[in-house]
Amino acid sequence: MKNLMNTPQTIVDDALAGMAAVHPSLQLDAEHRVIHRAHPKKEGLVGIISGGGSGHEPLHAGFVGEGMLDAACSGEVFTSPVPDQIMAAAKHADRGAGxxxxxxxxxxxxxxxEMAAELAAAESDIEIETVVIADDVAVEDSTFTAGRRGVGATVLVEKIAGAAAERGDSLQQVAEIARRAAEASRSMGMALTSVTVPANGKPSFDLPSDEVEIGIGIHGEPGRHREKLTSAAEITRTLMDPLLAELPGEGGVLLFVNGMGATPLLELYVVAKEAAAVLGEAGIPLQRSLVGDYITSLDMAGCSITLLRLDDDLADLWDAPASTPGLTMGGSR
Structure with missing residues (x-):
């Protein structure tokens, strides 16, 4: 495989340094691999952090900025950050309200x-709340997790919770809103090709050119099944049917069609068209949408679809302004 990198060992540090170099709104705590706001929001507002393995860009560091995260910590490719990194991110984000x-x-x-939250309780006066995202309907358990994986809804929760924090909600209120958004979301993805981790230099799994993997994870975990490559309409319906079967509540939805890293936007909008048609057949109003590469898996070709059942408050928070490298919104639909 060909990659634009200096070495596999430095690719994460080089990428974070590059992000900070070209975005004046961000600063890099290189020791802890934490990207944080260069100009913190005012005292008395709730801080929000997230983080995870690298390779899913723009998640998470690309969503640091006004209206979303205050800080994000990055592990090695597909590897969790350690508690010390998470604590450093929490300290950068803390504005006195948790x-x-x-x-x-x-x-x-x-x-x-969890370990970082325990450290915060023992060693600092930062109050911590935690929301776990588990929206992937493809599997109950996988190589990387117990229970359902957290995938596309992470982006939506970071945006909605970020808006709640900016408007001055308390820590408990922001956490409740984040949980409500997470619980109202369902996701499922598919792959046309495998992911290639730079340190390995070869595809993580074999996928014949005439097959697709349905229910793939963002680290290349196996999905529900493989099937022959068919039309975008058929693949989209294969993803949408289990989402609609498990989507809670009633009313309109936010449709999020996410690229896995190597699928052109042209194709993602074809999927969006088909998903909108399925929603129309089901009588579900399409109230908001997001289409593009937001939570990726390096060079994997494929997509995921996330549905978030909206209420008035969640819709208003989604519409609130945000300014980050990975997502900018101006306060309108």
């Missing part, structure tokens, strides 16, 4: 964020 941890449901992430 800090919310947004954690994808992977064993290493959950364990290390």
């Amino acid at each position: 800090v919310l941890f947004i954690v994808k449901n992977y064993t290493g992430d959950v364990m290390n964020f």
